Amino acid sequence: MRMILLGPxxxxxxxxxQKLIEHFKIPQVSTGDLFRAAVKNQxxxxxxxxxxxxxxxxxxxEVVIGMVEERMKQPDxxxxxxxxxxxxxxxxxxxxxKMLDQLKMKVDAVVEVEVPDAEVVRRISGRRxxxxxxxxxxxEFNKPKVAGKCDKCGGELYQRDDDQEDVIxxxxxxxxxxxxxxxxxxxxxxxxxxxxGQGSIDEIFHKIKQALGAA
Ligand code: AP5
Ligand code: MG
Numbered sequence: 001m002r003m004i005l006l007g008p009x010x011x012x013x014x015x016x017x018q019k020l021i022e023h024f025k026i027p028q029v030s031t032g033d034l035f036r037a038a039v040k041n042q043x044x045x046x047x048x049x050x051x052x053x054x055x056x057x058x059x060x061x062e063v064v065i066g067m068v069e070e071r072m073k074q075p076d077x078x079x080x081x082x083x084x085x086x087x088x089x090x091x092x093x094x095x096x097x098k099m100l101d102q103l104k105m106k107v108d109a110v111v112e113v114e115v116p117d118a119e120v121v122r123r124i125s126g127r128r129x130x131x132x133x134x135x136x137x138x139x140e141f142n143k144p145k146v147a148g149k150c151d152k153c154g155g156e157l158y159q160r161d162d163d164q165e166d167v168i169x170x171x172x173x174x175x176x177x178x179x180x181x182x183x184x185x186x187x188x189x190x191x192x193x194x195x196x197g198q199g200s201i202d203e204i205f206h207k208i209k210q211a212l213g214a215a
Contacts, residue, residue, distance in 0.1 A: 007113035010124035026080035056170030128157040
């Protein structure tokens, strides 16, 4: 299974990816997580990416594409992958097509998770993320067993710098302007599966599996 998770910030891409990894036994490639790891390690890539991330803007295409190319060359992607947060622009999608052609691979499905903007703001403002393993929680909708600690690895939970209301609004605008056109791009290839992203995390997971013919 080679799939892309498409959807606005806070639509639950990362949350669903965690469940899909277990179900399909394939890795998640999250460009947001890769950038946050680079920021944490204070690499040159991280310093550059942070300037854009803090404003809710997209990191320039050439930077993202180079990073994804490196990641896709790793052997674990041979059995399949879940792309989360990439591609996010038409040029990124075109580069992905080229990249996969060279690796003799193709995308099987693009799952579009639809969540209204007001719900996005509610979800993101209560999100907590594990410093250590990037697992996501929500202070109301998906609480950790022990407040402030990750259930999976015991890591500290923190609030992302870009999870503030003004930055969330910029990220939403960027999504509608630059990323939403990918629905048409992949629609023309007959790959898009629409999933309504409201309901419990398990309900949405079930709908995604159904859409993929894997329920
Ligand atoms: P990225 O990390 O990809 O952020 P995003 O797309 O804004 O999406 P999020 O991670 O915020 O949301 P999500 O859909 O994963 O939702 P989650 O599962 O956490 O990108 C960050 C930045 O990096 C970008 O702004 C950009 O600067 C840069 N970047 C990354 N990729 C790039 C690219 N390709 N090109 C250029 N720049 C790039 O869920 C959200 C919350 O809701 C959680 O608290 C969760 O517990 C809760 N929740 C989930 N599902 C439900 C549910 N069903 N009901 C109630 N609550 C729920
Ligand atoms: Mg995410």
